[in-house]
Amino acid sequence: SQQGEEDPQALSIQEGENATMNCSYKTSINNLQWYRQNSGRGLVHLILIRSNEREKHSGRLRVTLDTSKKSSSLLITASRAADTASYFCATRYGGSQGNLIFGKGTKLSVKP
Amino acid sequence: NAGVTQTPKFRVLKTGQSMTLLCAQDMNHEYMYWYRQDPGMGLRLIHYSVGEGTTAKGEVPDGYNVSRLKKQNFLLGLESAAPSQTSVYFCASSGQGSNQPQHFGDGTRLSIL
Numbered sequence: 619s620q621q622g623e624e625d626p627q628a629l630s631i632q633e634g635e636n637a638t639m640n641c642s643y644k645t646s647i648n649n650l651q652w653y654r655q656n657s658g659r660g661l662v663h664l665i666l667i668r669s670n671e672r673e674k675h676s677g678r679l680r681v682t683l684d685t686s687k688k689s690s691s692l693l694i695t696a697s698r699a700a701d702t703a704s705y706f707c708a709t710r711y712g713g714s715q716g717n718l719i720f721g722k723g724t725k726l727s728v729k730p
Numbered sequence: 731n732a733g734v735t736q737t738p739k740f741r742v743l744k745t746g747q748s749m750t751l752l753c754a755q756d757m758n759h760e761y762m763y764w765y766r767q768d769p770g771m772g773l774r775l776i777h778y779s780v781g782e783g784t785t786a787k788g789e790v791p792d793g794y795n796v797s798r799l800k801k802q803n804f805l806l807g808l809e810s811a812a813p814s815q816t817s818v819y820f821c822a823s824s825g826q827g828s829n830q831p832q833h834f835g836d837g838t839r840l841s842i843l
Contacts, residue, residue: 648828660734660820660834661773668829706772710828717763717788718832722772 622650622707622721630727637694639724641707642687648710650683650690651718655704664692664705697728732756736821736835743811743842751806751838753821761824762804763788763832764796766817773820779804780826811842 622643631637641650649668653661667674667683667690674681680693694701704725708718737752755762760781765773775788779798793815795807804823808815818839822832 651831658836660836661822661832663831663833666829666831717775717778720765720773722770 622709622719624705624707624721624724626724627722628725628727630729631697633697633699633728633730635697635728637697637701637726637728639692639705639707639726641690641692641721643690643707643709643719644688645711646685650681651708651710652679652681652690652692653706653708653720655706655723657703661706694726697726699728699730702726702728734821734823734833734835736819736838738838739836740839741841743808743840745811745813745842747811748807748809749811750808751819751821751840753804753806753835754802755804755821755823755833756802757823757825757833758801759823759833760801760826761830762798763822763824764794764804764806765820765822766790767820767837768817776806776819813842816840816842 622641625640651666652664655661665676667681678695683690704723706723708720734755763778764776774790777796779785782801785796797805818837820837822834824830824832
């Protein structure tokens with residue numbers, strides 16, 4: 619499976635700190651998306667970055683994409699306890715008719 | 731705003747039993763998907779549909795069947811449940827186009843004894 623891989627698998631920080639999660643993938647992509655999953659819930663779309671973009675911001679989220687290294691990072695600034703969740707990257711490949719390939723996720727714990 | 735609704739939320743089956751998981755979306759999306767999520771495995775695509783009356787296989791289709799008779803509904807069937815199908819099943823939908831995000835339901839937790 620051409621799966622993205624998140625790093626680290628788990629991350630524990632204090633409220634107010636920044637959290638950085640990384641994603642690596644294997645082949646050329648159309649876009650890369652980040653999703654959040656709270657415990658016992660479905661995934662929620664956070665942000666999408668296209669293959670011709672290098673950086674994108676949304677509120678406290680900053681996503682970068684380095685296609686030469688086939689990697690992306692998600693930065694959450696000034697984290698809050700409510701940010702505690704699992705974060706997944708998902709990549710869309712050419713000709714996949716809308717299909718996404720999800721990584722295994724990073725479990726983020728933000729302690730108050 | 732309902733979004734994507736999955737029923738049931740929980741179910742316990744015995745090996746060999748059959749059941750159908752229901753997914754409904756109210757966003758007029760063309761594309762719908764069924765995934766399974768297992769510990770340490772992330773989400774894996776079972777089947778998907780790009781429009782009413784069409785279905786296609788994903789990464790792990792064996793043991794499952796699907797139907798999309800109406801645009802808003804996508805059904806996932808297990809004809810003869812096996813313990814290996816114990817998982818959390820998620821339905822998602824999206825608009826057409828490669829830059830459309832997917833919208834997920836809250837999942838069905840299925841245990842096969």
